[in-house]
Amino acid sequence: MQAYKYELFTAGIEEQIKEGILQAGDRLPSIREIKKKFNLSTSSVQSGYEYLMIRGWVESIPGSGHFVAAIHREDIPEVKTALLPVVKDAVFTNNVMLTSARIKPSESSSFNAAAPGDLLVPQKLILRTLQEVIREKGTSLLRYYPSNGLQTLRMEIAKRIGGNGSYVNPDELIITDGALQSLTIALGTVTSPGDIVAVESPCVFSVLEAIVNLGLKVIEVPVHYRNGFDTAYFDQACKDNDIRALVVTPNFHNPTGIVMSDEAKKELLKTALYYQIPIIENDIYGDLYFGEKRPNCIKSFDDTGLVMTFSSFSKTLAPGIRLGWLYAGEFYAQAEKNRFGLGRTVSPIYQELMLKLLQGTAYERHLRSFRKKLSQQAFQVLDVVSKAFPEGSYFHRPEGGYSIWGQLPEQTDMKTFYEYCETNRILFTPGNTFSLSDQYSHHFRIVFADRMTSESFVLLENAGRKVKELQLK
Numbered sequence: 001m002q003a004y005k006y007e008l009f010t011a012g013i014e015e016q017i018k019e020g021i022l023q024a025g026d027r028l029p030s031i032r033e034i035k036k037k038f039n040l041s042t043s044s045v046q047s048g049y050e051y052l053m054i055r056g057w058v059e060s061i062p063g064s065g066h067f068v069a070a071i072h073r074e075d076i077p078e079v080k081t082a083l084l085p086v087v088k089d090a091v092f093t094n095n096v097m098l099t100s101a102r103i104k105p106s107e108s109s110s111f112n113a114a115a116p117g118d119l120l121v122p123q124k125l126i127l128r129t130l131q132e133v134i135r136e137k138g139t140s141l142l143r144y145y146p147s148n149g150l151q152t153l154r155m156e157i158a159k160r161i162g163g164n165g166s167y168v169n170p171d172e173l174i175i176t177d178g179a180l181q182s183l184t185i186a187l188g189t190v191t192s193p194g195d196i197v198a199v200e201s202p203c204v205f206s207v208l209e210a211i212v213n214l215g216l217k218v219i220e221v222p223v224h225y226r227n228g229f230d231t232a233y234f235d236q237a238c239k240d241n242d243i244r245a246l247v248v249t250p251n252f253h254n255p256t257g258i259v260m261s262d263e264a265k266k267e268l269l270k271t272a273l274y275y276q277i278p279i280i281e282n283d284i285y286g287d288l289y290f291g292e293k294r295p296n297c298i299k300s301f302d303d304t305g306l307v308m309t310f311s312s313f314s315k316t317l318a319p320g321i322r323l324g325w326l327y328a329g330e331f332y333a334q335a336e337k338n339r340f341g342l343g344r345t346v347s348p349i350y351q352e353l354m355l356k357l358l359q360g361t362a363y364e365r366h367l368r369s370f371r372k373k374l375s376q377q378a379f380q381v382l383d384v385v386s387k388a389f390p391e392g393s394y395f396h397r398p399e400g401g402y403s404i405w406g407q408l409p410e411q412t413d414m415k416t417f418y419e420y421c422e423t424n425r426i427l428f429t430p431g432n433t434f435s436l437s438d439q440y441s442h443h444f445r446i447v448f449a450d451r452m453t454s455e456s457f458v459l460l461e462n463a464g465r466k467v468k469e470l471q472l473k
Helices: 007-019 031-038 042-054 092-098 123-142 151-163 179-190 205-213 231-240 262-275 329-341 348-359 362-388 414-423 454-472
Strands: 058-061 065-068 173-176 196-201 217-224 243-248 279-282 307-312 324-327 403-407 443-447
Touching: 007 031, 007 042, 031 042, 042 058, 042 362, 123 348, 123 362, 151 173, 151 324, 151 348, 173 179, 173 329, 179 205, 179 243, 179 279, 179 307, 179 324, 179 329, 196 205, 196 231, 217 231, 231 243, 231 262, 243 262, 262 279, 307 329, 324 329, 348 362, 362 403, 362 454, 414 454
Parallel strands: 196 217, 196 243, 243 279, 279 307
Antiparallel strands: 058 065, 173 324, 307 324, 403 443
16 A cells, blocks of 8 residues: 655654654754655655644644654553453443434534544545446446445455455455445354354444344453453453354454554454354454554454454445445355345445445545544544543543543543533533443543534533533532
């Protein structure tokens, strides 16, 4: 994947800061020096320093130049890991109104919609490409397409997956109506009602919804702020329970934004292979990385077919484009039957749209721009909330994706806090929607996938001020 030109020098500066070679306050080379050394344009060097400032590594002092910023060392809290029992849903329906039912597209202060906002969607690119597709394909778009998707589209997707380090046979890919349908197909392929499924904790609402709708039971496996998915906890749960599948988001987990290390992914795969538990890997945020390169999928380490991977284009392009894919591994034959049972074909116009975008360079250019904007907004939001909320609050720094996971002090009156937010049109997603238990009652998710404005930051500051007021009562 093509790199930004400025990465010729930013990667080295980042590495030296991480290794302690460059210390806070150290002066960095001037724009002129960087231009000469790396043969770059002024705009490329300026973009590079802007990137380092967004990442929090560098600060600019007008008239003086660029310097290493004082790195804030976070006091990262630990996550409780008492093994949870197999649970059924006791409070799930009460959580529905706290999630998708509250999404109001017209609300500029919504921080709960996990989808790119209108101002970040590449509208001109999509509409122009749709017009081209309609002119070229005409009435053929009104016919049935192959039930498992266009072969040429599957080949393009397989090529992209291969470029990310995972080989898949395009003939074993299934085109779906989005990530949720991919998950439903995968779960229905390897489980039966009453079976136990392991999920991350916290876990995004839509995954829990799919599991409950299929009549499955759940074991929640903690996701730690420091190390991500608890592989040892999962191993113990496998010893004590007949787990039939694991649903996991290893790359930029929703809501924490954590990415599992390659070592943890390999350890998780080793456990799954030992107990023969299919891994259903959600890679929907994999392309939205803030670092230097895309992280590996668990699939890239698997040559047995036990890992089923799925994704879609709704998070990277536009939420209304309902087109995803599923690699079902050794379970392909049954998964294909399950897919057919959910509908004859996926929208032809969306398939042709994505085929044209993937065959060109426009989609990749959009991703590069989108990642940069998301990264910038993530660090802007973190800067605001870290100053606005009281001592004892914690906001986890995401490594990619859309969301920031916040934790408020235990003494906070959350009911009053949410009432204030609702009244003032500040829509967060409450933590209890991310579990079938109540262990996240003092957590909430902030989504930064819409364009952040000065009004957005004022509203976040007001929310933090309200929490401070609640601490004084």
